Amino acid sequence: MRAIAFTVAATLLTGTAIAQTAPVPAPAEPKVFVSVEESSALVSSLKGLDVRNSGDESVGEIEDFVIAGNGFDSYILSVGGLLGMGKHYVAVSPSALAVTWNASDKKWNARINATKEQLKAAPQFKYEGRFAK
Template sequence: MRRILIALTATTMIVGAAAAQTAETTTTETFITAKPTDVLSYNLVNLNVTNTANESIGEIKDLVLSEGQLTGYIVSVGGVLGMGERYVIVSPKAVKITYVENDKKWTAVMDATKDQLKAAPEFKYEGRWKR
């Protein structure tokens, strides 16, 4: 009986050690397929942003990515024909992006006023972000 217990314990230890030595392999996806619900950056850049009252409050000019994830939209606020405009970064959670099938166009809506966007911290294209 004692030999059986010793053999069983030894077997368990060997299997456990072998499992611990097995390197965990991870695979990285190289190619993916776009889903019908995905949005391309091309569809977002220069997209007009309206508020819930359907007033134009800005335009998406750029996307902020961090470690491969979308972390913000750079929105232009104010100005006429590019003169006097300033930029703010808006959280993607604050903007609802929708494709309107009947109109065949994208919309961006956020619950904010033009004044709220004008009062937001300004983003400047300088330093590492200089155009």
């Protein structure tokens, strides 16, 4: 019985010793330089872009972009208003806005499945606090 206990203890201690001496891989270095995909868009190309709905009605325009952490979080759309007065801003999910490049007329297009009334009724985004312009 003592021999079995000694064998079990020796096996456990050997296993622990092996686990403690196993090399730990070094953390991967973060990328510094990256390639820009042909399908990508520059923010400067999309700011001010007219947003249309499925009825081809203009329902707003891309006003801004929200970055959260290291990722793109939302588009800020301006809706309504005339000559800068009475604008209503709303934040929409990137998945709600289809942004595409039309190679034939060399222009960006933005589509959303919402009416102007739905966008005006959406919760308002305000440029205040840390988001003040």
